[in-house]
Every structure is written in structure tokens, then in C-alpha cells.
Amino acid sequence: MSRRIYVGLDIGSISSEALLLSEEGILSYSIMATGPSPKRASRECLKEALSKGGIGEESVSRVVATGYGRISVPFKAKEMTEITCHARGSYFLFPRTRTVIDIGGQDSKVITLDDRGRVTDFVMNDKCAAGTGRFLEVMANALEVKLSEMGKRSLKTKKGVPITSMCTVFAESEVISLIAEGHGVEEILKGIHDSIAHRIFRMTRRLRVRGEITISGGVAKNEGIVEALKNLFGMEINLPDEPQIVGALGAALYAKEMT
Amino acid sequence: MNYYLTFKKILDDLKTKDPLCAKNQWVGWTCTYLPLEILEAAHLTPFRILPEATTEKADSYLDPNFCPFIKAALEKALSGGYSFLSGIIFLNTCDGMRRLFDAWRFYCKPTFSYLLDLPRVIDSHSITFFKEGLEDLIKQLEGHFRRKIIEDDLRMAVERSNKTRELLIKLFSLQGRGDPPFTHGEILDILSERWKVGRPLFNQALELFMNSIKLDQKIYPVGPKVMITGSLLDGSDLVRMIEELGGEVVASDLCTGQRILNIVNLDSDPLDSLSQAYLGKPPCGRMYDTQRRIDFLKQKLLECKAQGLIYFSLKFCDPYLYEAPAIEGALKEIGIPMLFIEGEYSGKPGGGIRTRVQAFLEVLRENG
Amino acid sequence: MANKAIDLKFLRKMIHFPSTYQFLLPFLNLLHSKENQAYRVWVRFLLSTFRDAYAHQKPVVWINSFLPSELIYGLDAIPILPEIVSALVSYLGWSGRFLSRADTSISTDLCSFYRCALGLALEDFLPRPDLILSSSQLCDGANKFFNYLSRLYQCPHLLLDPPYSDHPRSHRYMEGQIEDFMDEATKILSLPLRIERFRLVLNRSNQARHWIKKINQLRQSIPSPFPGSEGLSYFSGMTFHSMGSPWALRFFPLLYAEIERKVFSKKGYLPEEKHRLLWLHHVRPYYKNEIFNILSSRGVALSFEEANYLYWPSLDPSKPWKSLADKILSNVWAGPIERRMRAIEEMRVAYSIDGAIHFSHWGCRQSCGGAAIIGDWLKEKGISYLILFGDCADPNNYSLGQTRTRLEAFIEMMG
Numbered sequence A: 001m002s003r004r005i006y007v008g009l010d011i012g013s014i015s016s017e018a019l020l021l022s023e024e025g026i027l028s029y030s031i032m033a034t035g036p037s038p039k040r041a042s043r044e045c046l047k048e049a050l051s052k053g054g055i056g057e058e059s060v061s062r063v064v065a066t067g068y069g070r071i072s073v074p075f076k077a078k079e080m081t082e083i084t085c086h087a088r089g090s091y092f093l094f095p096r097t098r099t100v101i102d103i104g105g106q107d108s109k110v111i112t113l114d115d116r117g118r119v120t121d122f123v124m125n126d127k128c129a130a131g132t133g134r135f136l137e138v139m140a141n142a143l144e145v146k147l148s149e150m151g152k153r154s155l156k157t158k159k160g161v162p163i164t165s166m167c168t169v170f171a172e173s174e175v176i177s178l179i180a181e182g183h184g185v186e187e188i189l190k191g192i193h194d195s196i197a198h199r200i201f202r203m204t205r206r207l208r209v210r211g212e213i214t215i216s217g218g219v220a221k222n223e224g225i226v227e228a229l230k231n232l233f234g235m236e237i238n239l240p241d242e243p244q245i246v247g248a249l250g251a252a253l254y255a256k257e258m259t
Numbered sequence B: 001m002n003y004y005l006t007f008k009k010i011l012d013d014l015k016t017k018d019p020l021c022a023k024n025q026w027v028g029w030t031c032t033y034l035p036l037e038i039l040e041a042a043h044l045t046p047f048r049i050l051p052e053a054t055t056e057k058a059d060s061y062l063d064p065n066f067c068p069f070i071k072a073a074l075e076k077a078l079s080g081g082y083s084f085l086s087g088i089i090f091l092n093t094c095d096g097m098r099r100l101f102d103a104w105r106f107y108c109k110p111t112f113s114y115l116l117d118l119p120r121v122i123d124s125h126s127i128t129f130f131k132e133g134l135e136d137l138i139k140q141l142e143g144h145f146r147r148k149i150i151e152d153d154l155r156m157a158v159e160r161s162n163k164t165r166e167l168l169i170k171l172f173s174l175q176g177r178g179d180p181p182f183t184h185g186e187i188l189d190i191l192s193e194r195w196k197v198g199r200p201l202f203n204q205a206l207e208l209f210m211n212s213i214k215l216d217q218k219i220y221p222v223g224p225k226v227m228i229t230g231s232l233l234d235g236s237d238l239v240r241m242i243e244e245l246g247g248e249v250v251a252s253d254l255c256t257g258q259r260i261l262n263i264v265n266l267d268s269d270p271l272d273s274l275s276q277a278y279l280g281k282p283p284c285g286r287m288y289d290t291q292r293r294i295d296f297l298k299q300k301l302l303e304c305k306a307q308g309l310i311y312f313s314l315k316f317c318d319p320y321l322y323e324a325p326a327i328e329g330a331l332k333e334i335g336i337p338m339l340f341i342e343g344e345y346s347g348k349p350g351g352g353i354r355t356r357v358q359a360f361l362e363v364l365r366e367n368g
Numbered sequence C: 001m002a003n004k005a006i007d008l009k010f011l012r013k014m015i016h017f018p019s020t021y022q023f024l025l026p027f028l029n030l031l032h033s034k035e036n037q038a039y040r041v042w043v044r045f046l047l048s049t050f051r052d053a054y055a056h057q058k059p060v061v062w063i064n065s066f067l068p069s070e071l072i073y074g075l076d077a078i079p080i081l082p083e084i085v086s087a088l089v090s091y092l093g094w095s096g097r098f099l100s101r102a103d104t105s106i107s108t109d110l111c112s113f114y115r116c117a118l119g120l121a122l123e124d125f126l127p128r129p130d131l132i133l134s135s136s137q138l139c140d141g142a143n144k145f146f147n148y149l150s151r152l153y154q155c156p157h158l159l160l161d162p163p164y165s166d167h168p169r170s171h172r173y174m175e176g177q178i179e180d181f182m183d184e185a186t187k188i189l190s191l192p193l194r195i196e197r198f199r200l201v202l203n204r205s206n207q208a209r210h211w212i213k214k215i216n217q218l219r220q221s222i223p224s225p226f227p228g229s230e231g232l233s234y235f236s237g238m239t240f241h242s243m244g245s246p247w248a249l250r251f252f253p254l255l256y257a258e259i260e261r262k263v264f265s266k267k268g269y270l271p272e273e274k275h276r277l278l279w280l281h282h283v284r285p286y287y288k289n290e291i292f293n294i295l296s297s298r299g300v301a302l303s304f305e306e307a308n309y310l311y312w313p314s315l316d317p318s319k320p321w322k323s324l325a326d327k328i329l330s331n332v333w334a335g336p337i338e339r340r341m342r343a344i345e346e347m348r349v350a351y352s353i354d355g356a357i358h359f360s361h362w363g364c365r366q367s368c369g370g371a372a373i374i375g376d377w378l379k380e381k382g383i384s385y386l387i388l389f390g391d392c393a394d395p396n397n398y399s400l401g402q403t404r405t406r407l408e409a410f411i412e413m414m415g
Helices: A038-053 A082-093 A133-143 A147-154 A168-180 A185-204 A223-233 A243-257 B003-017 B036-041 B068-078 B095-108 B124-145 B151-173 B184-196 B199-212 B237-244 B270-279 B290-303 B318-333 B351-367 C002-015 C019-031 C037-055 C070-074 C082-091 C095-103 C112-122 C140-153 C168-189 C195-218 C228-241 C246-264 C291-297 C320-329 C337-350 C371-380 C400-414
Strands: A005-011 A015-021 A026-033 A060-066 A097-103 A108-113 A119-124 A212-216 B026-029 B045-048 B088-091 B113-116 B225-230 B248-253 B308-314 B338-343 C060-062 C078-080 C131-135 C157-160 C275-280 C300-305 C355-361 C384-390
Touching: A005 A038, A005 A082, A005 A243, A015 A038, A015 A243, A026 A038, A026 A243, A038 A060, A060 A082, A060 A243, A082 A097, A082 A108, A082 A119, A082 A212, A082 A243, A082 C400, A097 A185, A108 A185, A119 C400, A133 A147, A133 A168, A133 A185, A147 A185, A147 A223, A168 A185, A185 A223, A212 A223, A212 A243, B003 B184, B003 B199, B026 B036, B036 B045, B036 B124, B036 B151, B036 B270, B045 B184, B068 B095, B088 B095, B095 B113, B095 C337, B095 C371, B113 B124, B124 B270, B124 C168, B151 B184, B151 B199, B151 B270, B184 B199, B184 B237, B184 B248, B225 B237, B225 B290, B225 B351, B237 B248, B237 B351, B248 B290, B290 B318, B290 C140, B308 B318, B308 B351, B318 B338, B318 C140, B338 B351, C019 C037, C037 C078, C037 C228, C037 C246, C070 C078, C070 C195, C070 C320, C082 C095, C082 C112, C082 C228, C095 C112, C112 C140, C131 C140, C131 C168, C140 C157, C157 C168, C168 C320, C195 C246, C195 C320, C228 C246, C228 C275, C228 C300, C275 C337, C291 C300, C291 C400, C337 C371, C355 C371, C355 C400, C371 C384, C384 C400
Parallel strands: A005 A060, A097 A212, B026 B045, B026 B088, B088 B113, B225 B248, B225 B308, B308 B338, C060 C078, C060 C131, C131 C157, C275 C300, C275 C355, C355 C384
Antiparallel strands: A005 A015, A015 A026, A097 A108, A108 A119
């Protein structure tokens, strides 16, 4: 009898991930830009993950879709929100997780879990892009720094310039005027990261944060933000090896558990 | 010469010399419709809740569409910035204040808190009703702080607060004199010290200050004269920006400005006098009567020969936002242009506001 | 563009033309099934009210929600609530053009019901008022907004200013205000003050109140017999607009009978009911949206809504001013938040609620300002709680994706 393969598909606003899971564990995964068609992204993402794992499409027993594009995935058995999936994925990787910070491309969420990994509460940022991947992208552009280098460069300095505006548009002009005033790029970067971390920190205040914190989502790859969050919470934060696939992992776990 | 620093130095010197200063029992207040005389008659020192501008906003306790001043106040309260207060008094000024009253009680747990009803109309019934509220406030204060508020103390408090008002009226009249000219922004900075100290100390410092500065009588013309109106401003940054751009702010209809200069005429019943004087003071947008506010603004604009009005509304401030078009229309009829600004509660006004103020001043200059 | 202008002109003419309503009546009756007689009464009530108002059969008085309409029926005038008109316009999908008309004069951060009403006023789509009466209760914007409208229409504006505190002195003050209002209003509208008419109107209001109470008791049944989405539309609409009129006495008993039939046959409005939700805040989005479908399709019932909580005591027809003052001041959303919490607690128990959605309407400070406190408190009691940000009349403030994710995650969380 062939192996049973469970697929989690996380179709986000900016990037999409597919993850293949068997009884033994994670087999393979893929990450790509979502592009204009979530439907096409879901197909291609799955295809790539299958080919990476050397697995034929026929072995897939179930697909669970998540992310904002979950509705458009044609071959799903079920759809679940990224909130529940990020919680599930984080709990699987770090079983002592009680709080998950997920910073995605267009929104950020803080989720609290009970000791069985079930969501007990969550907050989501409001409709603006402040404190999300999109916000970082805009800032990287304004500062002419590569997105992937923002974190490293910001760690080079101890003191950041405070950024007062949280609205993406206003913060962008503020950053530009800070450059004009002669502040160093590193200091500004640190300021940006601190302000995002603060925003997240504020979101958590109404939730009861206890136990371990795990961070997921693409923005977790930015060392500067993770560092700023550690300082604010005054504790270590679990960082998955590949934070971008936590949502897809959660979805795959649900696919496996479905009866 | 920096007038504000001169004043600050006088005030600080007095503070260090005053042995009673450290023993003040502070009670917070949020709205200028509260007759502070009542607190002072109870030997309490009023402390105005006027937080510093902050980017940390109490987002998780109040929705994003909420008054930025209220958020800043709650933020400061939550982080322990007001823990020295022995109590706090709110008024039902607006939705922001009412919700701040709720959040403050739930999350900061003050030992004494009270909300005083404030009518929106002014007539004999509302004056009586407001007075009855003041009586109740007195009862609550007496009960909690275990002291009696006697009429003589109340009369004395009114006299002292009238003294402050007289001094401030005189201070505002000095604007434009001297070399360099004494500006409205500096006066507002001096006034801002008022909220943080006891009244006797402030009165004394202000008297000393006015005796110490020698200003010549001559007034130098500066630039277009503008008046500013709104609820409150965080510090003098906006006014100073207008001045820096060459405008002359000649009046500030703000509750952090000239709206607090109402003299209380003492009658046989001091509470009656307070009720009448406070309800009748220059109107905040939260009062009902738009026409009264229009009439007041028109008169004030003519009095101080202002060529334009800058109307500052905090974001999400319903009373000021809804009233703006009616006021703009009425002023247009008498040929006075109005610049409407909707802003945050954050020290520095942004670049967009700067450009609009500058353009407004240019228009005034060309037409004047 | 030219087309649109003609269109608007034609529409305006139609709307001010009384026969339009005669003509519309039979059509609108076809829209709903035979079972739904209460709904049809509501439609007829609206059509006849607006027909009479446009024709100025009687003086037209604009009021806002939470002002007892008994005041106006007692004077034998026609009450019009611009807020309800905005909700209807939004329901019909027409709010966009009126909102953008208003945006030229007031901030877009203000309440969309008022923004839409301002647009309607500027385009002259509303029945012109002879008098505007507004109450400052629960909304700082109301009296400023209505004052601005009174300037546009050049008609008198009177205000009731209910105090914050529920104290005997507040009741005295409120009663005095109503007395003063009656003096002024009868002069302005040249109507006689007929106490016996007020007695009749208050009696009617009490009868309607009796039926509302009975409906609310029926709605405690499991499964939920009546959808909250409708509770927030024509049901609450009638409570705001028809108290004191004969229409209320036709509407509420019919609705009661309809719900009773459902309860009797043990049929809920959903095929399967997994959760019972309480909807917090008085209004809901009225334009086309997916919120209620998402909830229904996952077996989540909107069992009750804060808006229909019966807060006022029975009125005493022999003391109309005092009774109406008491009605105004018994409003649980005014005053300290503990009052609102006590009411919510009562609803939580009575309706076997296991979750609550607080719909935070963008322009409303009154309700949104308490959302966090109520949430923290409900969560302590083990109630799942979601603050849903949105807008009730402006579809531009609605994002399907965001709303769906929040709602679905909330439902997943409830299990």
C-alpha cells in the first residue's frame, strides 16, 4: 500500500506555501510568490512540493487550504483560517507554545493557545498595513536596502531613531525626511523594527500572554524584529527554522487528523 | 530673551522654597468645565490630565477610531504616570471622556473617581441642574476625603482663581510687545505650567514674572493675524509653527488657551455663581448651541482683528468635526477665511499641515 | 455623467410624489412570503409614513434613535428618522452616491448613517422637516449634525439633553426639558397640546411593549426561532420608529404569532444550531455582505441582539412627561458601562449565549469605546468574544477577506 500524503496549502496575499506530510513527518515543502491568481499559485505550489519530494499526485490523500486565498483553492477537502493553522503548526513544532505571533504580508495576528494547542483568543491588526510584511517592503524600498538585509543591518546599532507615524504612507515620508536629516540607515532600520515590535506588543496586551512565545510568518525572518520582540517581552522567542511554512504545516496537520 | 524660560526659572525657584509643595494632595481633572475652586476649597490640588504626546496609544483598550487625546491619557494612566493622584474627576464632556471614565475605573482602579454631569444647554434649568451636580460632588469629596468644604474656603478659592484669570488676561495683553516680541506661543507655554502646580504658587510666580520683565509699549507688526480654535492642543507646537511661518496668532480659543479666562462673579450663593460662570464660559464645541459659538467666534475675531481662523479638530472628535462646515459657512459671510485641520494629538504637526498653514498665510497676506 | 444626473432628478421627483407609494405597495407585498406578515406590515408602515410625510399631511418632525417617538405621535405629527432612511438606502445598495455627496462637506471618519443622511439632505431626497428634534443621548455628533441640517432646511431645531446620571434630580431635569419642548413644539407646529392624545399614545406604546416583551421571551427558546439579522432590521426599526403609533399594535402581535408558530413546531431558523451568539451594538451592516451567511452556514445562530433589549419600564399614561423622561433615562447604554454590562449579563443567561460579536461601527465612539472592557469581562465568564470592525452603512469600509478570516477563525475557536 502506498504512503498516505497530507497536504497543507497556505495561500497568502504575498507568498504561497505547500507542505507535504506523511505519518513519519514533513516530506517536502515549497514557497513561491502568490501572484495575481491564487488558484494558479495553489496548483503550482503543490506541483513543486510534489516534485521536490519525488511524490506523485496520486498519493495525495487530502488537502487543507488556508490563507486569504483559501477560498480559491480548487482541490481542497476543507478550508481553515490561517489563525487556527498557525496555532496548530506552532504547537506541533514547539509544544510549550501558548502564544503565537504571526506577521504576514498584509496582516499580523497574535494568537493564544491552551495546553492542548487549541486557540483561546486572537487579535488581528486593523485594515491598514502598518506592522506587516508590506510595511517592511515599503520601508526597504524607501531606504534602498534589500528586504533580506534589513534585519542584519539594524543589529549593527544599539540605538534606533524613533518612528512616530504608524500609517505606512506617513511613515514612508517620515523615513525619507529622517534620511534627509542625516540619520544613519542602520538607526532608522532599528527604529522601524522597534516600532513594528511595539505595535505587536500592544496587540498582545489584551490577551493573557503566558508560557512560550513562537513567531511565525515571513517577517520572522527579519532578525531585527525578532530581537526587538525579545527585548520587549523580556523572554526568548521560539523561531522555527522556516517560519514561513508554519501555516501550511498546521493545515497539513489538520488534513492528517480529518476523518 | 526667552520669556518662557525666565518664567520657568521663577516658578522652579519658588517650588524649591515652598515647604508645602511636596505635601500637596493631587486630584486629577480632565475638562475645563470643572470648577476647580471646589477642589481647592477642599484643600486638594487639581492636576490636569494633559498627557505628553505619545506614539504608544492605548490601542488595545480603545478602538482605532478613537480620540487620540483620550488614548494618550489612558496610555499614561496605564503605565502608572498618574499613580500619584489621590483621585480623579471626569465630566460627561463627550463620548471620549465617558469611555475614558469607564476604562480608567476598570484598568487603573483609582481610589476615588467621580463623573460630574455637564448640560449642553444654558438656561435657568440647566444652571440649577449643574449646581445640584456640584453639590453632589462636594458631598462625595467630603465623604471620601473626610473634610468639610466650608463656604468661606469656597469664596476664598473663587477669589484666588479670579486672581489667576486677571493675571492671565494681563499676560495675554502683553503679546506682541518687547524685543523680541512676546509671542502667543510663549504665553501658552507659560500657561501650560499652570496645570502642574498649585494655584498660589502659580499666581505668585506669574506676578513676579510680570514685574520682572520690562516690555516697551510699542507693538511691532509681524504678519497676517490669525486666531486658532479647537478643543485642546498638546503644547504650543502648532501655534509656534504658525509664528515661525510668519503668521501672528492673536487669540487661542482653546481649553488650553484663552477659553479659561471667565471671571466668576460672586453672588450670595457661591455655587450658583460657579454654575453660571462655568456654563457660560466661551463655548467648547461639545455644547449644543452652534449659533452661540459662531457669534462668539465672530466677535472675538473682530475684537482681535484677526484676518483668518485656523480650526483645529482632533481626529475622531465628533463635536468639532460636525460643526466645522456650519462655522466655515458663517465666517465666509463676513469675509473671514477658515483653514480646517484634522490632526493627531502629537506634539509636532506633520509636513502636510505645515504646507497648508503656509499656503493659508500666503492667501491672507495677499488679501490683506 | 449626464445620464446619472437625469436619473437622480427623476428619482427625486418620484420620491416626493405621493402616488409613488400607492403604486409601490402591491409590488412590495409580493417580495415576501405569505408567512411573513409582520414584515409586510413594516413595509406598509414605512410606505404610508413616507407618503404622508412627503405629502405633508401632518407636520413632519425629524428625530434620532432613542428619542421616544411617542413624543411626536402624541403631538399628532409624523416622526422621520434620517438614520433609518440611511439604513434603508444602504440596504438597497444606493448609499454610495449619497455618501460621496456628503464627503465634500464632512469628514469620512464620522458615522456613515449621518454621512449618508447628509448626502440625502443635500440632494433633497428626504421629506422636508417642519421641526427637528434631536437627543444628545449616546451620540455627541447627533445634535451638531441635526443642527447643521436645520440650517440647511432653515427650520427650527430643538434639543433634548438627557443627563448622564440616573439620579432623581436628572429625572426632574429631564421632565422639565420635555415640558419645555412641548411648549415650543406646539407653538412652532401650531398644534394644540392634547393630553388625552398622549394618554392614548402611551397606552398604545405600553401594549406594543407588552408584545416586545413576549417576543423576547419566545426568543429564549432553543433552537433560536428568529434570526438576529432580522432582529436588527425591521424589528429594531419598528421599536425605534413606531412606538405610540397604531402600526406597532399590528406589527408586534403578528411577529409574535409568527415566532410562536416556529417555537411550537420546535423549528429553529437554522437547520442545525451549534452556537448561540449575542450581537452587541445597535446596528449591523445593511448593505450586501457575507457576515450573516458565514455565521448561518456554519451553524452559528444570532440568538439575540443587544438592540432589542427591553430597557424601559411600563409608562404611566396619566403622567406622560414623567413617564417619557423615565423611559429616556432608563437607557442602559447611557451612563457608566456597568449598566450596559448588567443588561448583557441578563441577556447572556436568558438566551443561553456562548459567544458574542461586538460590531464596531466605524463612526460610533459610544459603543466602540466600551468594546474592550466588555470583551475582557465576557471572556472571564468563558464567553467567546470577537470585535468585528466595520461600518454599517458605508460598503467602502467593508473588506470581505478580512471579515471572513476573523469570523471563521472565531468560529473555529469556538469549536
